[in-house]
Amino acid sequence: MTVETQSPRKRALVVGAIAAVFALAAVLAAVVLVDVAQKKAEARNPVVRVVELTDETEDPAIWGKNFPVEYDLYKRTADMVRTKHGGSEAMPRTPSDGDPRSVTAQSKTDADPRLKTMWAGYAFAADFREERGHAYMLDDQFFTQRQVVAKQPGTCGQCHASVYVPMKKLGNGDIFKGFEALNKMPYSEAKQHFKHPVSCIDCHDPASMDLRVTRPGFLEGIRAYKASLGVKDYDPNTMATRQEMRAYVCGQCHVEYYFKGPEKRLTFPWSKGLKADEIVSYYDEVGFKDWVHKESGAPALKAQHPEFEMWNQGIHARSGVACADCHMPYMRVGGTKVSDHQVRSPVLNLNRACQGCHKWPEAELKGRVEAIQDKHMQLREQAFDALVALIGEIKAAREAGKTDDQLVAARYLQRRAQFLFDFVEAENSTGFHAPQESARVLFESIDASRQGQLALRDPSFKPTVAVVNVSTAPAPAAPATPAVVPAVLK
């Protein structure tokens, strides 16, 4: 049909339709134009400085004005998602006087009562749950039943709160002085200084946005570790590479530690090395114990969460892959590239966390991770059963009248088996950070449990490791430390 054969009305309709198509094309072209222009602008100016940030800017919401994308992601650490072997799921609870939380993570001690046997007589037997995201670190530390059954020092705040600004204030500008002041306080007093969970200023220099280490515990610990390798006066803030800092800022908290002496100085036990058995040797040498096991009387140790140490033993660390590469991978937002501040399991984010290096399908990568973790859980079961069996035997021997002298070797082997097991159990990757090292440590633990049982049955049995007689006398109390009265945060 041609235009000439049609009535003027029809012709007008056709012309109108063509005009509409062209108009639509113009609109689409304009949309593309604006989008391209916007993305070009974003790529040129990724940061718009709205507020001035200083070394006293503690509130992450203020940083969020300059870094809205990072801040929004940071707030999403409140999401509770589980993976096959880890993560947290929201468990409803009825708020009580001492604990206003209406949601917590699932209880690990309820899921596996062997944990209560391992920690008999220690606060962790009272309450131990799956770890939740950074958003909850302050609440979960404050409202745990551990605060009710035991005195906790202010030292705990080192990792459960944003403490850089509070430490500087307490120390009149000197974080080490503030650190020492905080360590000595009871937690109930220290908490008055805490306003936020880990925040921007704990890892970033507000002027340059460079990563920096702000925790005295890590600065002292890494210096001790580097000294053991022959590097003198190591300071990560001046000597580490950018990529090293992308692990060190995480290693400020995700580590094994203890509270040294009556002043409760937070100390990383790294001067003999970062491996689990090197850390036991350190504790043996300084004669440290966390508590005396209620059932067996052993001078026991509680491993914390040695992710940094375990990652150091794995292939990813060997290949120069830092914590942030997998737990805070780069992502695209419009025309800009940002580091994902929703710190979480890489399994929840396989494309960005893994596929940048491993170009296999996501299902294949997830399968690889879970295959490693499933095998790890099998070894863990066996090591745990062996440990619980040893604890039961020492308890029975004690009740049958064996003297403390006769139990020294078995108790030491329990201490050792327990710490090695707990090192892997408390480490938050279900064996993934360093699969072979985790298996080796579990194997060492099983062997120590086995030798402990042999030592009970045959007084002439000589363990393959040197038995250290650690004092079971109570640790000296901190000067002027009143009992913590659990109170509700305002």
Place this chain on the structure above:
Amino acid sequence: MRKGSSLLSLPVVLLAAAAGAAVGVGGYAFAYAKGTSYLGNDPATCSNCHVMSGHYAGWQASAHHAVATCNDCHTPAATVSKYAVKAENGWHHSMAFTVGGFPDVIRARAESTAVIEGQCRHCHAQIVDAMTGGRDGVSCIRCHASVGHLR
């Protein structure tokens, strides 16, 4: 049109204005987005879209940097199929970049991988055919992943 109707009737003016606006805005958008560059072979063009800047940097450090550009591996050698693939990829890329929703770590589609494998053989036919006897099923880039760029 010839039968007495005015050349400047309202519909015709409307049509001309709309067409002019579309061509004008579209042309400007095309020029602003460096549209003409997409017809050539300069690798810098591919990194107009900053999603490609990592690949571009990888190519600059790669073994093939001196002998092959993006198009040598990612489009077929024959002119017609080359521009057909360019048009198809260009459509996918511009849609993805404008509308979003693509994964941050992008991965080659099966069609793109086939083009790449074909281009390996286009230059290296002699040695590859001697090794594989012309059979399919052997992937060059599975083992030689770093030849073009490492990501």
